[in-house]
């Protein structure tokens with residue numbers, strides 16, 4: 001029987017003291033010019049207020065899927081973040097791999113369920129089944145292979161096909177930044193920045209080999225997904241006494257700040 005779901009060892013438990021996974025502010029985007037969330041400088045005031053209410057809200061794990069051509073480095077970035085390790089020998093993902101990473105954001109537990117799907121064509125129909133109900137899509141390309149950037153749109157379209165009700169957060173991530181000269185790097189970032197704008201994705205360049213921007217990327221994914229989850233809770237509370245109380249209080253705090 002083919003081993004479709006290769007489960008790696010359980011990731012180290014995040015603790016309150018783990019600076020990688022404890023967030024008190026919204027981490028910045030890779031580049032303010034290459035994100036659809038450029039106006040958000042920190043968690044919204046109503047989000048912070050909602051989390052301070054005595055009744056502790058609970059959050060479902062957030063499903064994050066990694067898609068992109070084979071060998072672009074999807075497994076490598078997940079391994080760098082979850083285990084701080086890098087393997088230079090290539091072992092193709094068979095079907096999908098799964099990782100769970102726990103965060104503590106503004107004092108609340110929040111988990112990312114990360115589904116690292118196979119880039120090889122022959123596994124596409126299997127991986128597709130894991131695209132459903134993704135809250136975040138990470139479209140990955142290899143910065144040293146232009147053709148993998150050209151495929152990005154196709155990968156996103158195929159992942160969005162399985163997520164028709166609500167558009168997930170989308171990230172376009174260039175990997176293997178360590179393989180490029182400065183000029184190549186800047187040229188590829190320009191091209192990829194345009195591609196990211198076209199697909200309304202936030203752009204990041206990373207290197208799993210050196211660790212460049214990997215932690216920052218995952219922190220940003222967790223924080224934006226968490227903020228969206230809180231806003232959804234606030235949306236579903238709309239019309240209730242609690243929501244009215246929240247909004248009234250935020251308004252008075254905001255105007256209070258303006259006038260004092």
Ligand SMILES: Nc1nc2c(ncn2[C@@H]2O[C@H](COP(=O)(O)OP(=O)(O)OP(=O)(O)O)[C@@H](O)[C@H]2O)c(=O)[nH]1
Pocket residue numbers: 068069070071072073074075076077087088089090091092093094117118119120175176177178179206207208209210
């Ligand atoms: N130099 C360099 N090599 C990398 C980097 N990330 C991944 N690689 C190498 O690229 C190859 C493919 O990496 P994987 O992470 O397995 O790629 P993948 O996208 O998961 O591949 P599939 O499982 O086929 O979809 C491996 O040999 C890695 O060592 C990086 O940041 N820098």
